[in-house]
Structures are given as C-alpha cells and as structure tokens.
Amino acid sequence: MKNKLFLLLLFPIFGFAQGGLLDKIKKDVQKEVKKVAPVDLNTLNGSKGNLDIAAGLKEALHKGIEKQVTKLTAADGFYKNEMVKILLPEELQKVDEALRKFGLGSLADKGLLMINRAAEDATKEATPIFVDAVKNMSFTDTKNILMGNENAATSYLQTNTTSPLYAKFNPVIKNSFTKVGADKVWATIIKKYNSLPMVKKVNPDLTDxxxxxxxxxxxxxxxxxxxxxxxxxxxxxxxxxxxxxxxxDKK
Structure with missing residues (x-):
C-alpha cells in the first residue's frame, strides 16, 4: 500500500503516466485505504450500526464493572483506597476524638476498619445488578451515553441501579457487621463513649x-x-x- 501511495504522489509531479494507468492506481489505493480506515458509525444506518454502538458501550461498561468494582471486593478494597475509604459520619467523629483522648485509639481504628470491611463484603452483590442494567439498555440509551459527557454511563447506572443496589447492600452490610464482628466492636465503642462524662449520647444507624x-x-x-x-x-x-x-472522539 505504501508503494502505491508513493507512486500516486509522484505521478502529478513528473507527469509521465497515462490517464488510464493513473486512474487504476487511484482506485487500487482507495481500496487499500478502505481496508485500514476506521469505520465511522455515523455512516452506518439500520440495525448493524445500532448493534455496533450498543455492543461497544456495553463492553465498556462491563470492563469498568469487572476492573474497578472487583477491586473493591478485595480485602482493603475500600479501606486502603483513599478515593473511596469510608470515614466516620460527622456524628461519630466526636466519638473517635473522645476515644483517642482517653487512650482508646486502637478501638476507634478497629471500628473504622470494620465499616470498610462490611462495604467490601457487600460490594460482591453489585455485579449481577449492574449486568442486568447494562443488558436492558436500549439503543437510544447507548447512543446518548456515547455522545454524552465524561460520566454519562456512570450517571445512567446510578439512575437505574441505586434502588436495587441499596436493597441488596443494606441486608448484606447488616450481616457483614455481624460476620466481621463490627456489630460488637461498635456496640463497645458506643457504650464506652456514652459512658464518658459530659458527652451527648449517640445511637447512629451505621448500616444505612x-x-x-x-x-x-x-x-x-x-x-x-x-x-x-x-x-x-x-x-x-x-x-x-x-x-x-x-x-x-469526533463529536
């Protein structure tokens, strides 16, 4: 193909090719270019183009789910990832400060770790729900996502999966608190804190x-x-x- 392109550039300069031969070379070059040029899906009409767009978007979403969500299910997937590490709610920040003040910092650290462990455990329930949401996307959905802003797909998933994910996560986190011992740790933390002098008693809904x-x-x-x-x-x-x-990229 490179040789044909090179010849095509030389012919106008030296002007010694016959018209028929030049036309033939042009046609040959055009055929070769078509073989390697990317397909512009804007020019694809009908079901084939629609299927390509939808399949590409769904593949991208599956890739995101597989690569990133799976990381969160591993030990320390939340706890050692500063982007998503779950910190204490505002109500419990004063609990944390008070415990550390009275030499109970290790108990406070353990309580924070247990919250993140429960989140890691619950996230294992996410993938099937995401897969269903991706599977049910219409072509209009995929086209709008593809040509949307940089988080259009994520926003779509938030809109369509938050309710079922919450319904799945909440009981798993509740059970996880028991499984990893977080319920006992936090019962001890709250009891210790509420027994301290001059503090306002707390009873947070940590599962929610x-x-x-x-x-x-x-x-x-x-x-x-x-x-x-x-x-x-x-x-x-x-x-x-x-x-x-x-x-x-062309939009």
Missing part, C-alpha cells in the same frame, strides 16, 4: 450510613474507568471499543 457510602464508592470507581476509556485511547483494549469510541 455504610450502605450509602459503599454505593458512592462503587459509582466513583466506575466513573474512573469510564473517564479513562473516553480520554485514553490505550485504555480501549479491544477492536470494538476502539471503533465505537472513535465516534465519540
């Missing part, structure tokens, strides 16, 4: 708080991957991702 923070962390990490695929061509690791997101 941890559930919501775990969901925030899940969506944040999916957003990281979506932004990466949109902005970094090297992150498009399959031919379909490259083809579909090239369309986004």
């Amino acid at each position: 708080y941890t559930t919501n923070k775990a969901l925030e962390g899940v969506f944040k990490m999916i957003g990281v991957e979506e932004k990466n695929i949109r902005a970094d061509i090297k992150a498009r690791t399959t031919p379909l991702l490259k083809q579909v997101f090239a369309m986004q």
Whole structure:
C-alpha cells in the first residue's frame, strides 16, 4: 500500500503516466485505504450500526464493572483506597476524638476498619445488578451515553441501579457487621463513649450510613474507568471499543 501511495504522489509531479494507468492506481489505493480506515458509525444506518454502538458501550461498561468494582471486593478494597475509604459520619467523629483522648485509639481504628470491611463484603452483590442494567439498555440509551459527557454511563447506572443496589447492600452490610464482628466492636465503642462524662449520647444507624457510602464508592470507581476509556485511547483494549469510541472522539 505504501508503494502505491508513493507512486500516486509522484505521478502529478513528473507527469509521465497515462490517464488510464493513473486512474487504476487511484482506485487500487482507495481500496487499500478502505481496508485500514476506521469505520465511522455515523455512516452506518439500520440495525448493524445500532448493534455496533450498543455492543461497544456495553463492553465498556462491563470492563469498568469487572476492573474497578472487583477491586473493591478485595480485602482493603475500600479501606486502603483513599478515593473511596469510608470515614466516620460527622456524628461519630466526636466519638473517635473522645476515644483517642482517653487512650482508646486502637478501638476507634478497629471500628473504622470494620465499616470498610462490611462495604467490601457487600460490594460482591453489585455485579449481577449492574449486568442486568447494562443488558436492558436500549439503543437510544447507548447512543446518548456515547455522545454524552465524561460520566454519562456512570450517571445512567446510578439512575437505574441505586434502588436495587441499596436493597441488596443494606441486608448484606447488616450481616457483614455481624460476620466481621463490627456489630460488637461498635456496640463497645458506643457504650464506652456514652459512658464518658459530659458527652451527648449517640445511637447512629451505621448500616444505612455504610450502605450509602459503599454505593458512592462503587459509582466513583466506575466513573474512573469510564473517564479513562473516553480520554485514553490505550485504555480501549479491544477492536470494538476502539471503533465505537472513535465516534465519540469526533463529536
């Protein structure tokens, strides 16, 4: 192909080619270019183009779910990830400060660790719900996401999965508190704190708080991957991702 392109550039300069031969070379070059040029999905009409766009978007979302959400389910997936680490609610920050003041810092640290452990455990329930949401996306959804802003896919998932995810996460986190011993740790922490002089007693709903923070962390990490695929061509690791997101690059 390079030789043909080179010849095509030389013919006008030296002017010694016959018209018929030049036309033939032009046609040959055009055929070769078509073989390697990326497909512009804007020019694809009908079900084939729609399927390509939808499949590319769904592949990207599955990639984000697999790569980022799976990380959160590992030990320290929340606890040692500063982007999503669950900190204490405002109500309990004074509890933490008071415990440390009275030499109970290790108990406070353990309580914070247990909250994050419960979130890591609950996040294992997320993948099937995300898969269902992605599977049910319409072509209009995928096209709007593809041509939308850098977190359009993440926003779509938040809108369509937050309620079922909360319903799944909440009982798992409640059970996780028991499984990892967080319920006993926090019962001890609250009891210790409430027994301190001159403090206002607390009784926080840690299950609800941890559930919501775990969901925030899940969506944040999916957003990281979506932004990466949109902005970094090297992150498009399959031919379909490259083809579909090239369309986004042109908008």
